Amino acid sequence: MDGELNVDLLVTYDVETVTPQGQRRLRKVAKICEAYGHRVQKSVFEVVCRDTDKVRFVAALQDAIDPTQDSIRIYHLPAHALDDVEHLGKPRPIDPRGPLVI
Amino acid sequence: MTELLNTLYVQTPGTSLRLDGDTVRIYHPDQPGRHLLPLVRLDHLVLFSGVTPTDDLLLRCADDGRSVSWLTGSGRFRAGLIGPTHGNPLLRQAQHRAADSPQRQLPIAVAIVAGKIHNARQVLLRTARDTSGPRQTALRATAELLAQRLELLTTTASTNEILGVEGIAARDYFAAMPYLLGDNTDWKASGRNKRPPTDPLNCLLSFLYGMLRVAVQGALEQVGLDPYIGFLHAVRPGKPALALDLMEEFRPLLADRLALTMLNRRELTPTDFEELPNNAYRLTDNGRKTVLAAWQQSRQREWPHAQLNRQVPAALLPLVQARLLARHLRGDTVAYEPWTVN
Numbered sequence: 001m002d003g004e005l006n007v008d009l010l011v012t013y014d015v016e017t018v019t020p021q022g023q024r025r026l027r028k029v030a031k032i033c034e035a036y037g038h039r040v041q042k043s044v045f046e047v048v049c050r051d052t053d054k055v056r057f058v059a060a061l062q063d064a065i066d067p068t069q070d071s072i073r074i075y076h077l078p079a080h081a082l083d084d085v086e087h088l089g090k091p092r093p094i095d096p097r098g099p100l101v102i
Numbered sequence: 103m104t105e106l107l108n109t110l111y112v113q114t115p116g117t118s119l120r121l122d123g124d125t126v127r128i129y130h131p132d133q134p135g136r137h138l139l140p141l142v143r144l145d146h147l148v149l150f151s152g153v154t155p156t157d158d159l160l161l162r163c164a165d166d167g168r169s170v171s172w173l174t175g176s177g178r179f180r181a182g183l184i185g186p187t188h189g190n191p192l193l194r195q196a197q198h199r200a201a202d203s204p205q206r207q208l209p210i211a212v213a214i215v216a217g218k219i220h221n222a223r224q225v226l227l228r229t230a231r232d233t234s235g236p237r238q239t240a241l242r243a244t245a246e247l248l249a250q251r252l253e254l255l256t257t258t259a260s261t262n263e264i265l266g267v268e269g270i271a272a273r274d275y276f277a278a279m280p281y282l283l284g285d286n287t288d289w290k291a292s293g294r295n296k297r298p299p300t301d302p303l304n305c306l307l308s309f310l311y312g313m314l315r316v317a318v319q320g321a322l323e324q325v326g327l328d329p330y331i332g333f334l335h336a337v338r339p340g341k342p343a344l345a346l347d348l349m350e351e352f353r354p355l356l357a358d359r360l361a362l363t364m365l366n367r368r369e370l371t372p373t374d375f376e377e378l379p380n381n382a383y384r385l386t387d388n389g390r391k392t393v394l395a396a397w398q399q400s401r402q403r404e405w406p407h408a409q410l411n412r413q414v415p416a417a418l419l420p421l422v423q424a425r426l427l428a429r430h431l432r433g434d435t436v437a438y439e440p441w442t443v444n
Contacts, residue, residue, distance in 0.1 A: 005143075031123045031124075034122075034123065034124075034125050034138050034140065035123055035124030035125055035140050035141070035142065036124075036140055036142060037140060038140070039138075048143070049142060049143075053142055102110070102111065102112045102113070102114055102117060102128060102130075
């Protein structure tokens, strides 16, 4: 569990869901994103991870999509950029940065 | 340096935790919707009574080396998860040999108690700085008393004598609790009592010591030391003597100060505690939630570490000290130095 959590990413995806295969790919992409980050909007994830996690994360996404139909954009943000986000409207059920007390 | 990962505390009875891909899914009948947390960001799960994790989740945590602890509502440790690899046998041999040799055991025990008394003094002096009048005089007098107790440590020749000094210093320190609590009339301090705690302050202290113990014991296991073989506390079946040893230097600043701050700032009110028929006090579910959130917040706070010459978040201090102790036991350093703040 070593390494620094200094990679901040914003991930958005567009997966073609007109076919059953497409829907399967969408679920797959969503699962991968959930394993590394937090869903902040329907197809937008915030990811904070170590650089080794990032390599695995991107490779998993690469494998999951159909490059001819789907697209994923990964925005590299400065470290800790996601600590300071302005949020309007409906709050998220869990704030992953705050104390996790349930 | 290990980066600070988050700890998940689950205390709402009826909650179940499931493994869902690489996430933990939190399910409670009263809270609809999907609640997912990525496992990569968690390094510890703390579960209170009435929470059910699935075996898939536990096995995954065991594989990843993520610790899982079960506690009672008052913070007493009940069980922990042990994975396939557990500790480093060579380091443990070195630890057992040091515990058996008085020349090596005594200096470590002295260092631990010195660290505790020094940091207790800091709690008194820091509060004294913000007060005036008789309260300040009383706090400074106790701090002076503790400085004398520290002197006594230099002449101790056995574990019993060290424990004696520790006991006297603890009594002096807890006698000053009313002055640390200030003029808040909601609370009163009457020395330290436990098993069961009979006032809110002691109830809160016991709970925070429980949290601290989980953190320290987890750090020792992570480093590969045996939490049950101690240098100051006597070795007894089922007693994590080394965890209790290493906790001492952290108690005043990481637990006591947080308890006093929460009570003085009225972050907790008398309604957050309930009195049981046997005069014992315990935290209500709501009170416990407030305390856990404050504890977790305080773990992010950075403290100076003189030996490393850098700032270290409170959550990593037990790990840093466990590593320094391991280095000393392996013979890499001449002495174990406790964590102290000036």
